[in-house]
Amino acid sequence: MPKAQANGIEIHYEEHGDSAADPMLLIMGFGAQLTLWPDELVEALAGHGFRVIRYDNRDIGLSEKFDGVKAPGILKMTLLTKLGFTPKVPYTLADMADDGVGLLDALEIDRAHIVGASMGGMIAQHVAARYSQRCKSLTSIFSTTGNPKLPAARPEALKALVARPKSMEEEALVDHGVMLARTIGSPGYPSDEERLRDRARASVQRSIYPEGPTRHLSAIVADGDRREMLKDISVPTLVMHGEDDPLVPVEGGRDTAAAIPGAKLKTIPGWGHDLPLELVDEVAEAIASHARATA
Template sequence: MPHVQANGIELYYETLGDPADPALLLVMGLGAQLIDWPQGFCEQLAARGFSVVRFDNRDTGLSASRPEWGVPDVRAIVAGDRSTVPYLLADLARDTAGLLDALGLRRAHVVGLSMGGMIAQQLTVDHPERVASLCSIMSTTGDRSVGRATPEAAAVVGRPAAPDRATAVAGAVAAARIIGSPGFPTPEDELLRRAEAKYDRGYNPLGTLRQYAAIIASPDRTTALRGVTAPTVVVHGADDPLISVTGGEATAAAVPGADLVVIDGMGHDLPRALWPRIVDAIAANAVRAAVH
């Protein structure tokens, strides 16, 4: 099985495309697994001349999840007590840099989605030499005044752990409907297939809670992002209920020279109909890196 040691953490990864092509690293979001990057989306990226790497963040999927990371007290963390925070986004960024090290990749084009966008931003700030270009999708800067969720979408993040497979799958399908793209709805059978696959591969609600603690305990990146020199594109749905479009707008405003792509009808997912447009944005940004 393709596991590597990265920053002292065992991470599971998969690759797609010609290894001789420029590396493109995909970083997933809160509680999400590498299979949340749709296979067809990855194939389109590979067809554009990238060697695609996707992986499970710590505490998700087939990557390490350690009991000693404990159970975070989210209410206490919000109130300012960080004693139960197991790790920060900066640690997840170090994991990502460690993955590049383990794979022998000096630099990569980095694409992050939601929390993965936060990690990708932090990686670019902390390890700029590793990032050829940055694409931040449906993410935000850490400024709590932007990117606010609707009450319905916020409830999705706060739902309790499910007692069994059927409840977990049903909850995941319902959540996907709430945060998904109103202009590009995913068929019900596809939502069900994805939810079942994710549960069977690695259901880890405590890991998701620890990742959420990392998000809320990590500092605002706005000032640090002003120093980013990697070519950057920000992609966001105009109808995203989980991280509102103001999060993407703030990200693009913070990074000098960043392009902003706002897509009407897009929510907090990757609808099949939008894959070509998002792949185009990633590829065009990578070209900017080649002449940067």
């Protein structure tokens, strides 16, 4: 897999489609490797005529790890943010946005369509707000604004997200991955059991690094409420969200679209916090149509 020095760290990435085509950067979410972007969706976007680039965020997958750097406890961070203080964290979502722009620099790409999912959507929001000259369009998928008044994740979804595997043996890790995917996935589009297990096993065999998500979570909590920042986004924006998302309720998507001037909102019934095969064509078409309209 190719690697690049981006923002002073090593980032691993993949490219799909015509290298001369319009570039599109995919940013994945909390604790997730680039492979959580389904191959079918990546190929569909490439088929729509884009040079599709997906990469591992820092601290996950095959990108550079921040070994030994401790994040503050989540309870302490939450309390500090409620009191109006900004917790000191190993790195921020703004730093992670700099990684994505650094990757564009390394690939000698001046401007790209930016697509982010979940935490990746938050990172993409930072890219669009701080590097508008580098963005052709923004698509924010099942993400949110950090507005503290929005509905919280369903208890079972949050519990599954922060749960630890029973052991670090491969089968236990695969079981854990399948449990998480089932819990936060789309009730209207349940995934085939064999596919879930195959994808979980491939992820485990590619990379296991439990410490990274802890630092990812600290970056999310420390970022706070982004609504003021989102008001300054001038990039053409599409917000997509599942109406049955148990982890980031659809109100988060609606709040994102309301905060970004001129943003378009597309919600889909039965869609949860995943990218099911049944929705690949619809999601790819929506992203591609939005991107083409901004060309």
